[in-house]
Amino acid sequence: MNWGRLATSLMLAATVGACSSVAPNLPRGASAYSVIPAASGTDTTRNYEIGPLDVLQVTVFQEPDLSFDELQVDAAGNLLFPLIGDVRATGKTARDLSLEIAQRLGERYLVNPQVSVLIRSSVSQRVTVEGNVTEPGVYDIRGTSTLLEALARAKSPTRVAKLDEVVVFRVIDGTRMGAVFDVKAIREGEADDPVLLGGDTVVVGFDSVKGAFRDFLTTAPFFAVFSRF
Structure with a gap:
């Protein structure tokens, strides 16, 4: 060759x-x-939509008993939060979820609550x-x-x-x-x-x-x- x-x-x-x-x-x-x-x-990060099994940090200002470094969204896409129960998290941005948690806490438990949600990890x-x-x-x-x-x-x-x-x-x-x-x-x-x-x-x-x-x-x-x- x-x-x-x-x-x-x-x-x-x-x-x-x-x-x-x-x-x-x-x-x-x-x-x-x-x-x-x-x-x-x-x-x-502002427009990121939360998904199942994501880990979130949720802070309710001046409410240490309602603030958590790590809360995991379950496989069905819900977040179990004290006082208000399951909150639908999947498909929401961190800002959307913080507003919903604040609204539901303000309906019965707190006056004008300030809530912050951060994405700790995305599984x-x-x-x-x-x-x-x-x-x-x-x-x-x-x-x-x-x-x-x-x-x-x-x-x-x-x-x-x-x-x-x-x-x-x-x-x-x-x-x-x-x-x-x-x-x-x-x-x-x-x-x-x-x-x-x-x-x-x-x-x-x-x-x-x-x-x-x-x-x-x-x-x-x-x-x-x-x-x-």
């Missing part, structure tokens, strides 16, 4: 393959952020990271995360990852949507870091040039490649 010709053919094929996007129909650049908004300039929210990362998997997130944080949890993209072809998929109003981001630009501060939510899937693209050339050098006899050009 002529290894020189094979090497040349593989490199040409890889170069042609690299010219085509792995996600040609998905929005990218500025349009991507209309699907998956950026973290900058937003309070990402129910997970992000899937696939593709060319060191450790693909499903990762728990605390309320919200960002794309760079999720990639760090997966031990970062591999050396053959296509950093300008990182796709985030999300179900929005029952429809699965996606957007393409340039992680290199985000790392260098040239683009914003998008916010991820529970249920999102991140897919890191594969650089066909680097991958094909690396695989070829791994399988072909090194001396033969260069001795027969």
Whole structure:
């Protein structure tokens, strides 16, 4: 076999393959952020919706007996709170839940109660990271995360990852949507870091040039490649 010709053919094929996007129909650049908004300039925890098994910190000011460092939402999505019983927590933001607890306490037990709810940990929210990362998997997130944080949890993209072809998929109003981001630009501060939510899937693209050339050098006899050009 002529290894020189094979090497040349593989490199040409890889170069042609690299010219085509792995996600040609998905929005990218500025349009991507209309699907998956950026973290900058937003309070990402304010809009987080509580889910089953999340752990909350609930504080009723000047009422230590009604203040708790950790209260867990049950599997059905309810929070059992003293005096007022079950409170529906799933689907509410921390602010919404604090207002409801304050309202129900004020109806019978306290005068103008001030209630604060914070998300201590989010057990129910997970992000899937696939593709060319060191450790693909499903990762728990605390309320919200960002794309760079999720990639760090997966031990970062591999050396053959296509950093300008990182796709985030999300179900929005029952429809699965996606957007393409340039992680290199985000790392260098040239683009914003998008916010991820529970249920999102991140897919890191594969650089066909680097991958094909690396695989070829791994399988072909090194001396033969260069001795027969």
